[in-house]
Amino acid sequence: MRKFNLDDLLTNIMIYWVSGCIVSSMRFYKENLQKGIGNQKHERLTVQVPTGIASFPNELLHVPQAWAQKKYTNIVSFRFMPRGGHFAALEEPELLAEDILQFIGKVEKEQLWRKKGE
Known part of the structure; x- marks a missing residue:
């Protein structure tokens, strides 16, 4: 379908x-x-900003979380999605939106904890 x-x-x-x-x-x-x-050369540089990864099963490439952590040192969310692929926003907009919102929630929560600790 x-x-x-x-x-x-x-x-x-x-x-x-x-x-x-x-x-x-x-x-x-x-x-x-x-x-x-x-x-x-640029691929050896790490990305330190909060990162969210949604791994859709029908995507063209898949990167294991252990590999992703070498590049993206602040993975806040890594989720295996139940369905969808390369055009996730068209195929599964609700799943993608839910994943983005949970990622933002985690980042905001982390920021609140940091502010309380200052």
């Missing part, structure tokens, strides 16, 4: 194309798939 129709997909693509963002949206794939993931 499809979660979205071809008109929805075409509309999504056209938003990128007409706004001039299609090239930057495709840059990730060109840079990483051409040289291989993990082979560029």
Whole structure:
């Protein structure tokens, strides 16, 4: 069963194309798939801001949490989603929104604890 129709997909693509963002949206794939993931200098830098990862089962790539923690040193939320894939916002908008909201809640709670400790 499809979660979205071809008109929805075409509309999504056209938003990128007409706004001039299609090239930057495709840059990730060109840079990483051409040289291989993990082979560029900037990939060795860590990301220290609060990070949330939602792993959808039908996504193109999956990164184990142990690997993600090497790059993203402040993972606040890492969740395996029950369904969905690369177009999660179109396929499972409720699941994605719920995950984003729980992530924001965790970050806000963490910030409150830090303020109380100051």
